[in-house]
Amino acid sequence: METETGRKPVPAGSPLERIVSGGASALALVRSMGIGRWLRMEREVLAQTVKVTGACVLGWWLAAYVLHLDLPVLVPIGVLLTVSATAYSTLVRGAQQVMAVVVGVAVATALVWLIGVNAVTLAVLVMAGLVVSRLLNLPAQNVQIPISALLVFALGSRYGFERLADVLLGAAIGIAANLLIAPPRHVDKAGKELCGLSAELGDLADDISRGLRDGWDAGMAREWLERARTLSQRLEDTEQAAEQAAESVRLSLRRSRYDRSLNQVAEAATCLDHACHQLRSLARGLVDLIAGVRGLPGERGADLPEALADELAALARVFRGFGHLQVGRGRREDLADLRAALEEGERHQKRLVTTFRQTRHAELGSLQGALLDACARIRHEFDPDSGPHTLAFPAHD
Template sequence: MVVRTAIAAALSWWIATALLHSDAATLAPVGAILGAHTTPFATARKSLQRAAGIGFGFLLGVAAAASLGVNTITMLLTVLIGMYAGRLLRLGPQMHQIALTAVLVMGTAQHFGYGATRLEDNVVGVLIGTLIGLLLPAPGFTRRGGEELARLTRQISDLLTDVSGHLAAGDWAACSGQWVNRARGLSKRVESVRKAVRDAEDAIRFRPRAGRARPRINRLAEATQCLDHVGHQVRGITRGLYNLTFREGRPPALHWDQHDSHLLPEPASAPPGLDRVLADLATLLGQLADVHTLEDAPDPNLLLQLRTLLGAAETSFLRTALDQSPAYADWRVLCTAGILEDARKMIHELDPDSGPHRGAFHA
């Protein structure tokens, strides 16, 4: 991206000075620099927004100066109209360009000449920046998206491993609050992974060989959606365990009296066997993290391993559910048991054959 921006700025300057003999040639590289973005498609979109803002601002500034003159009232009205027009045109980060260009045009002695020069040089920068962005190869956005997704998957797996270990040791109550915070933080990071996948989608637009990368990007997008759901369910499990450490499933009020012993939290036990369920799910997520870094769809042997791990998690889950009550083996009744219901949902989300995110596992 840095190399593309530097080349676009230098080439824009040369065209503005050597070919167009512009009086404000520095505006051309400014347009190229401000228009440069991470992907060629984003560069084109941002550059076109900037060019549209400058064009409308030029017309607004000339019209205001020619009809009403330059004074306090016209300046206020011009900025007001320009900013509102930027919102109506959905110029995004370039929303201010209409008002900014109009003010600069109104502040010069020769309104039309300056406006035309500003528009011309910015269009040069926009075109060159977009062209360079399309010609030079983009960075490995698809690879980065897969790595970001794999990293977050492993971190969720590590959290479940930690929870499982403490549940097995019986010292989980003191750690439950930290698990809730970790789960919340990991769940928020899904948005950064989703942005990396969107960048990968933008990077292949207008590319002649984009079709080769499309299947992998589709898998990453579906896998990100799957991990988003899993993250919410992990938050539900950790929050449920935290609630078990308090009377009636919630912390006492902030104003509770230290001498009211009946308000103090009482020790509670986690569902027997939950440590085994979470350990199996952690192993499954750890294996799934490696899938996200593959260029092609997972081969049948790897999918067989995932199915085997999923079967182990289902077996552990049924044993835990049946230990509570035979009725808990029916998922309709299990909806009332929040922790086990979230574990059941995770198993369903990660099923490569009958789950809702089969596109994350298959081509």
């Protein structure tokens, strides 16, 4: 069976491949959820986009028509550089931007006054800016210190003070927008990611079910295993999504009202990770079976009982139903469908037990037992009543 240490790094692919893959995943999610549910899920993203756009327009208007700055576009740039994923990180990033510009302007003004405008000054400014950025533990993408220094180098110290004013105004507007106007709550975003991954796991279970029913080979089994490994690695990112959701309510005045949702996101991520591990173990077993390793019969044992395909189809419904429950408050209909799929899977499991008992091949019997156990464990993980992750399900009064 596949173990946790058997994970392989998944190649990132070219930027174009990642764009195509992301678009395909988005379309698959829309098909799985339906337009209505998908639009409800994207409300938070749309609201944040409108808010940031409005903050940029307000910053430009203040700079151009109230303060009469020479380059009013720098203020909305300051807004974009400051606004971050959460209100808390926006505050941190705003402080970093201001500090970076202050340091860059100060260093550049001093060096230009001491050395003058020449190639040596340019080299020192860039090198010193990058070194100081690292010493101040600024994010790798934050190069405001050398950028501010170079702008002062090119346009003079007067511009440096104007840039500082622009950044201060942009940072202030960005912080105010994210703290006071619909602060981003990434609980919904984390739920969306969990829903998408759950749907992909359901697709994988469905594909394995159809393959076992219609005929499968070693190549198909290896592809199933690779897909399971890829999804397993992607599920590790959901832990970061859960952490970001917790951070997004850190400065909320009514933080306690999000406790139930935060617990659900964290527990749902753990539940999906465990279930994915079991599905990956099942795929690993099919690869071993068709390859004939460890004394297994190989292609002669590939004709598995139809009940296994039926159980995997039921598990696909379980995965999708669980994903739908992570969006918003979840619907009672989705919970009812998940329970029905669990009961259906249990009925197919009983049929499988009866069929597998007739096996006289020791190694094959051991593998069949592992397949049964993987299916049973997946159902147990998703049991909303007596499973280990009851907090992963929304509360319905």
